[in-house]
Amino acid sequence: MKQPLQLLAIGLAGALAADWLGIPAGLLIGAMLAVAIATLARFDLGKVPLLYDEGGKILLGTAIGATFNRRVLLQLGALLPSAITATLAMIAIGLALGWLLAKIAHLDIATGLFSLTPGGIAEMVAVAQEIGAGATVVATLQFVRLSSVVLLAPAIIGWFFS
Amino acid sequence: MLAHTVFLLLIGLAGAIVARRIKMPGGTFLGAMISTGIVSLLAPDSQPLPEVIRSVALVLLGISIGASVDREALLSLRRVLPWAAAMIGILIAASVGLGWVVYTHQALDVSAATILLGIMPGGASGLSAAAYDLGAEPSIVASLHSVRQFIVFGLLPLLLRWLAHPGWNKQKDRGE
Numbered sequence: 661m662k663q664p665l666q667l668l669a670i671g672l673a674g675a676l677a678a679d680w681l682g683i684p685a686g687l688l689i690g691a692m693l694a695v696a697i698a699t700l701a702r703f704d705l706g707k708v709p710l711l712y713d714e715g716g717k718i719l720l721g722t723a724i725g726a727t728f729n730r731r732v733l734l735q736l737g738a739l740l741p742s743a744i745t746a747t748l749a750m751i752a753i754g755l756a757l758g759w760l761l762a763k764i765a766h767l768d769i770a771t772g773l774f775s776l777t778p779g780g781i782a783e784m785v786a787v788a789q790e791i792g793a794g795a796t797v798v799a800t801l802q803f804v805r806l807s808s809v810v811l812l813a814p815a816i817i818g819w820f821f822s
Numbered sequence: 823m824l825a826h827t828v829f830l831l832l833i834g835l836a837g838a839i840v841a842r843r844i845k846m847p848g849g850t851f852l853g854a855m856i857s858t859g860i861v862s863l864l865a866p867d868s869q870p871l872p873e874v875i876r877s878v879a880l881v882l883l884g885i886s887i888g889a890s891v892d893r894e895a896l897l898s899l900r901r902v903l904p905w906a907a908a909m910i911g912i913l914i915a916a917s918v919g920l921g922w923v924v925y926t927h928q929a930l931d932v933s934a935a936t937i938l939l940g941i942m943p944g945g946a947s948g949l950s951a952a953a954y955d956l957g958a959e960p961s962i963v964a965s966l967h968s969v970r971q972f973i974v975f976g977l978l979p980l981l982l983r984w985l986a987h988p989g990w991n992k993q994k995d996r997g998e
Contacts, residue, residue: 691884725858
């Protein structure tokens with residue numbers, strides 16, 4: 661019972677510190693970095709309780725769903741054809757890079773592909789596990805992909821507008 | 823206000839439970855978003871949830887992303903990581919390029935931040951969460967990522983068949 665509370669305390673401290681420093685998306689990034697650093701420093705924080713993971717997703721999903729309106733739907737509809745094309749290109753590039761990674765780093769092809777395909781992390785790991793690819797490698801590289809994108813996104817967006 | 827918030831949270835929870843039950847790609851996040859999205863579209867007087875809900879969500883999501891770091895796995899991948907980082911860098915650069923093309927070729931005026939966050943190869947919940955603070959439209963970012971997850975999910979059988987083709991997979995024993 662102690663570990664989930666420690667996890668929450670560390671995450672909250674990081675979130676508040678980053679928010680106070682005015683880091684964009686600070687609550688998310690601060691909590692993420694603080695917990696990642698504590699985990700890497702071998703603090704035994706146990707597994708993330710389902711309540712945190714799914715609870716966070718449900719709260720955010722609900723908050724975003726509540727902002728849906730006709731204007732959003734209209735924009736989304738107008739955007740979809742080009743966004744789907746771009747998404748297909750992203751998937752193709754991800755697969756090509758995954759294949760290249762497998763060749764360069766001597767992984768088996770399936771592991772390389774599932775490590776870089778931009779799908780949901782849970783789905784990618786599950787499929788890798790199912791066909792006997794390196795699920796740990798897939799999970800770790802998918803984590804690196806997700807966390808580096810979240811970390812870099814504010815800087816990229818900022819750079820884009822300058 | 824409180825009744826409205828509790829009502830929407832229950833709708834979100836119901837959507838999440840259904841999504842989990844039918845194993846929908848995007849899972850509880852997308853399930854909650856779709857169910858409350860429908861209700862909000864149908865109810866013209868629907869209001870956004872109080873800000874504290876999303877702040878709590880951001881902290882919880884940050885904790886679960888951060889906690890999924892695995893020290894042993896990272897150390898064992900020392901050799902692979904620099905290459906993987908380079909590939910991820912290329913993938914992100916490609917998303918910025920593609921995002922720019924989509925941004926400059928649109929009929930409406932969706933912001934560049936929204937389009938970029940919607941196309942970047944990150945997680946649906948993480949990037950939608952970041953959208954709030956980066957001046958992007960979280961609902962569009964989340965929807966674009968849901969579309970991406972559905973496309974990948976749809977392409978998986980094709981990919982698996984391709985991988986099953988003899989000669990593609992170097993690993994000899996798959997333990998099946």
